[in-house]
Amino acid sequence: MAKPRIIVVGGGLSGLMSALKAAEKGADVSIFSVVPVRRSHSVCAQGGINAALNTKGEGDSVEAHTYDTVYGGDFLAHQSVVKKMCVAAPGLIYMFDRMGVMFNRTKEGLLDLRLFGGVKKRRTCFSGATTGQQLMYALDEQIRRHEAAGAVRKFENFEFASLMIDGEGVCRGITATDKDTMETRAFAADAVIMCTGGFNHVYGTCTNSTHCTGYAATEVYKRGAFFANPEFVQFHPTAIPGTDKCRLISEAARGEGGRVWVPRDGKPWYFLEEWYPAYGNTVPRDIAARAIWKVVKEMKLGVDGEDIVYLDLTHLDHEALAERLEGILELYEKFVGDDPRKVPMKVFPAVHYSMGGIWVDGDHRTSMKGLFAAGECDYQYHGANRLGANSLLSAIYSGTVAGPAAVEYAKGLTKTADALPASLLEEEKGRQDDINKKFIGMDGPENPHLLKQELSKWLTDHATIVRFNKNLKELDAKISEIKERFARSKISDTGGFANDEIFFMRTLENQFDLARLIVLGALGREESRGSHYKPETPKRDDEKWLCVTKCEYSPEGPKFDYSEKVEILDIKPVARRYDVAH
Amino acid sequence: MDEIRLKIKRQDGPDELPYWEEFAVPYGPKMNVVMCLQAIQNDPVTVEGLPTTPVVWECSCLEEVCGSCTMIVNGKVRQSCSALVDQLEQPITLEPMTKFPVVRDLRVDRSKMFEALKEAGAWVTVDGYFDLGPGPRMAPADQQKAYHFSRCMVCGCCCEACPQYNSRSPFMGAFVMGQAFMFNTHPIGALEKEKRLDALMGVGGLGDCSNAQNCEKACPKNIPLTEAIARLGWDTTIHMIRKFLR
Ligand SMILES: Cc1cc2nc3c(=O)[nH]c(=O)nc-3n(C[C@H](O)[C@H](O)[C@H](O)COP(=O)(O)OP(=O)(O)OC[C@H]3O[C@@H](n4cnc5c(N)ncnc54)[C@H](O)[C@@H]3O)c2cc1C
Ligand code: SF4
Ligand code: SF4
Ligand code: FES
Numbered sequence: 001m002a003k004p005r006i007i008v009v010g011g012g013l014s015g016l017m018s019a020l021k022a023a024e025k026g027a028d029v030s031i032f033s034v035v036p037v038r039r040s041h042s043v044c045a046q047g048g049i050n051a052a053l054n055t056k057g058e059g060d061s062v063e064a065h066t067y068d069t070v071y072g073g074d075f076l077a078h079q080s081v082v083k084k085m086c087v088a089a090p091g092l093i094y095m096f097d098r099m100g101v102m103f104n105r106t107k108e109g110l111l112d113l114r115l116f117g118g119v120k121k122r123r124t125c126f127s128g129a130t131t132g133q134q135l136m137y138a139l140d141e142q143i144r145r146h147e148a149a150g151a152v153r154k155f156e157n158f159e160f161a162s163l164m165i166d167g168e169g170v171c172r173g174i175t176a177t178d179k180d181t182m183e184t185r186a187f188a189a190d191a192v193i194m195c196t197g198g199f200n201h202v203y204g205t206c207t208n209s210t211h212c213t214g215y216a217a218t219e220v221y222k223r224g225a226f227f228a229n230p231e232f233v234q235f236h237p238t239a240i241p242g243t244d245k246c247r248l249i250s251e252a253a254r255g256e257g258g259r260v261w262v263p264r265d266g267k268p269w270y271f272l273e274e275w276y277p278a279y280g281n282t283v284p285r286d287i288a289a290r291a292i293w294k295v296v297k298e299m300k301l302g303v304d305g306e307d308i309v310y311l312d313l314t315h316l317d318h319e320a321l322a323e324r325l326e327g328i329l330e331l332y333e334k335f336v337g338d339d340p341r342k343v344p345m346k347v348f349p350a351v352h353y354s355m356g357g358i359w360v361d362g363d364h365r366t367s368m369k370g371l372f373a374a375g376e377c378d379y380q381y382h383g384a385n386r387l388g389a390n391s392l393l394s395a396i397y398s399g400t401v402a403g404p405a406a407v408e409y410a411k412g413l414t415k416t417a418d419a420l421p422a423s424l425l426e427e428e429k430g431r432q433d434d435i436n437k438k439f440i441g442m443d444g445p446e447n448p449h450l451l452k453q454e455l456s457k458w459l460t461d462h463a464t465i466v467r468f469n470k471n472l473k474e475l476d477a478k479i480s481e482i483k484e485r486f487a488r489s490k491i492s493d494t495g496g497f498a499n500d501e502i503f504f505m506r507t508l509e510n511q512f513d514l515a516r517l518i519v520l521g522a523l524g525r526e527e528s529r530g531s532h533y534k535p536e537t538p539k540r541d542d543e544k545w546l547c548v549t550k551c552e553y554s555p556e557g558p559k560f561d562y563s564e565k566v567e568i569l570d571i572k573p574v575a576r577r578y579d580v581a582h
Numbered sequence: 583m584d585e586i587r588l589k590i591k592r593q594d595g596p597d598e599l600p601y602w603e604e605f606a607v608p609y610g611p612k613m614n615v616v617m618c619l620q621a622i623q624n625d626p627v628t629v630e631g632l633p634t635t636p637v638v639w640e641c642s643c644l645e646e647v648c649g650s651c652t653m654i655v656n657g658k659v660r661q662s663c664s665a666l667v668d669q670l671e672q673p674i675t676l677e678p679m680t681k682f683p684v685v686r687d688l689r690v691d692r693s694k695m696f697e698a699l700k701e702a703g704a705w706v707t708v709d710g711y712f713d714l715g716p717g718p719r720m721a722p723a724d725q726q727k728a729y730h731f732s733r734c735m736v737c738g739c740c741c742e743a744c745p746q747y748n749s750r751s752p753f754m755g756a757f758v759m760g761q762a763f764m765f766n767t768h769p770i771g772a773l774e775k776e777k778r779l780d781a782l783m784g785v786g787g788l789g790d791c792s793n794a795q796n797c798e799k800a801c802p803k804n805i806p807l808t809e810a811i812a813r814l815g816w817d818t819t820i821h822m823i824r825k826f827l828r
Contacts, residue, residue, distance in 0.1 A: 039649060
């Protein structure tokens with residue numbers, strides 16, 4: 001029998017891990033990525049990756065890791081998958097260690113650990129303050145090794161355009177466009193794994209890389225795969241405010257002893273330490289972001305009256321800072337011009353992570369046969385709020401599940417990729433060519449770049465840390481209005497070579513659907529949980545809302561279904577508090 | 583200052599002739615070169631008021647960790663996302679790197695760099711992607727040293743600055759030496775040290791380096807490339823003698 005043919009869309013940690021595992025199981029793997037895979041967004045991750053290695057004599061355990069993750073996610077994560085991930089974590093770290101990742105070491109030469117948010121035990125492995133980059137490079141190198149041996153093929157600078165779906169609704173491959181030649185081609189496969197990362201760029205300015213647009217996840221949703229929990233978007237409490245990007249200052253800064261404060265009555269006020277004595281500066285992100293919001297927006301205590309609080313490292317030992325946080329110190333110095341060893345950093349919350357995404361089951365199968373999803377683009381593991389250093393873990397772990405599951409599925413197929421009729425490939429390619437032609441021909445009065453800015457501004461103003469129903473409704477109407485104007489816009493480049501504007505237009509078109517998912521998901525959920533906070537319904541409501549927000553596409557707008565209950569195993573929902581220890 | 587002046591070297595495709603265009607974009611505090619390019623994208627008009635196409639360039643992380651946005655800014659090769667306007671003389675000139683084929687405008691094709699890493703065997707050969715227990719212990723000092731090399735983002739600055747690196751020469755580039763050195767010092771990576779040394783003794787390897795040390799000065803991550811080159815030089819010599827005696 002021919003080797004199962006697997007397509008992986010996305011070359012971040014989840015994509016490369018899926019690809020390696022699928023190749024290891026005997027598949028013929030092709031990876032598609034808009035950027036050379038080594039430049040994927042995962043390189044931005046700074047602080048570290050969680051695993052209960054328990055090398056600090058603190059009695060850490062897989063159970064504690066599972067508990068913190070479920071509790072931190074405000075009980076919205078299915079528990080058995082979280083547990084499996086936490087069980088696998090130490091083994092995954094060891095695997096990366098063998099691949100040559102330069103994790104920081106203890107005096108004995110063991111893997112060092114540091115403290116992160118929402119936990120009481122040191123559980124975070126790290127490589128300076130560039131952990132994601134180091135993990136990414138290890139997988140990139142391994143993929144290169146397989147490439148040299150002919151087991152994996154890479155299509156870099158290729159933009160995923162669409163899924164190829166047969167008459168029975170089964171995913172049979174993709175179409176993708178070469179970013180240089182602009183040629184769109186159809187690629188047949190037995191199974192496709194989406195690993196296209198988060199969608200935070202729909203908000204415009206955020207902490208993510210520019211390719212985290214959500215185009216691909218929205219596209220598969222529009223073609224029939226379910227989406228889940230879109231309303232849960234994480235704000236990271238400490239990013240450098242910016243207009244092109246809000247550059248992150250990792251939670252590791254607080255894990256290593258950094259303190260958050262604002263001046264009050266001429267003295268520093270350490271409000272997190274005062275309000276949350278048990279966890280202090282390392283409360284989870286939703287809690288810290290809301291506290292900063294309250295101090296700045298409601299109490300009007302922002303530094304110099306601006307949307308700014310201090311994150312202070314000046315009291316910490318310089319040598320330890322150099323060994324453990326160098327990457328973020330350099331970043332702050334480079335982009336702000338001040339030395340964080342000498343002056344407190346100026347930060348504010350920014351859009352950071354999408355907890356929601358493509359709906360998957362425990363094997364990372366989507367609701368569409370033949371289609372799988374892994375990494376930040378899926379919705380699993382983090383519930384209503386992700387704990388720091390858990391997403392590098394989930395990206396990698398989900399790849400180790402999705403890769404083999406896709407191969408297993410492909411092996412069971414009676415009709416394989418080789419037997420697909422040429423007409424299926426030609427039709428889908430033709431559809432995409434037509435869409436591109438439509439965009440090239442657009443010559444109306446509106447400027448699509450300004451429309452994108454308008455969309456992002458509205459989302460950032462109304463669908464963020466604090467959400468009001470009235471504003472959400474207004475926002476939804478606004479999205480439809482901007483979308484209509486988009487139909488009357490003009491493309492600024494009509495050329496047939498390396499034309500990035502076409503991708504921009506395609507992306508924006510899908511972002512209108514994505515934005516509606518977020519807004520209507522937020523409007524529909526009549527409670528507050530994790531990152532989703534509505535003052536009108538400020539309490540968590542387990543009676544009614546301990547369920548997944550499942551979304552199905554229809555041309556009129558998303559259809560929501562709340563029948564999937566959250567799986568509760570040993571960890572019973574209790575009030576989530578960080579002012580006292582739990 | 584209410585506007586920023588830029589002079590950009592453009593080229594419509596790999597086989598087209600380059601030409602210059604000038605732009606003025608609104609000034610904002612803490613602006614960087616990528617933001618200027620984004621402003622042009624929003625409103626692609628030259629200083630003469632003529633409509634043109636948006637400038638094409640690569641970027642991704644916007645915080646100098648991915649290496650995408652490398653170009654020549656005011657004559658110096660660097661990442662454009664971390665090139666702050668306030669620190670640059672105007673008009674700011676932007677040119678594509680010269681050591682790689684231009685795709686369009688400021689976008690170049692650096693796939694040659696990734697191929698070189700393949701030739702050098704820049705990886706640790708592991709038995710499989712499953713749990714085989716902890717890796718080798720390592721002294722913190724060794725880890726700190728190797729960590730510097732492991733931050734290489736394959737951006738190409740070292741290649742652009744190197745007198746020996748060009749489209750006609752097979753020289754692999756200083757970053758490859760950095761990576762080979764790093765893997766040769768890793769406890770498991772060292773098991774394939776000889777293979778890597780063989781590759782570096784061949785065409786395009788260490789023999790082509792003239793020791794001008796421009797590479798290290800150009801590296802945005804301050805990777806000690808000359809040290810790697812010197813050490814590998816010594817290692818290849820010993821490797822050669824051993825091979826000869828065998
Ligand atoms: C600044 C920052 C710091 C972080 N720090 C940490 C941390 O310390 N610890 C932690 O656990 N997590 C951290 N995170 C989160 C973590 O980095 C991400 O969740 C994780 O890296 C996502 O990996 P991924 O594989 O899902 O996707 P990504 O790494 O985002 O990769 C997505 C891939 O999809 C490709 N792609 C996207 N769209 C298309 C398309 N249309 N066609 C083709 N290809 C496409 C891209 O080219 C890319 O290869 C951080 C995030 C940020 C923003
Ligand atoms: S060694 Fe330095 S300059 Fe060369 S590619 Fe790596 S990071 Fe860039
Ligand atoms: S030492 Fe000189 S010749 Fe050798 S790689 Fe560096 S710049 Fe090039
Ligand atoms: S965009 Fe990543 S280095 Fe500049």
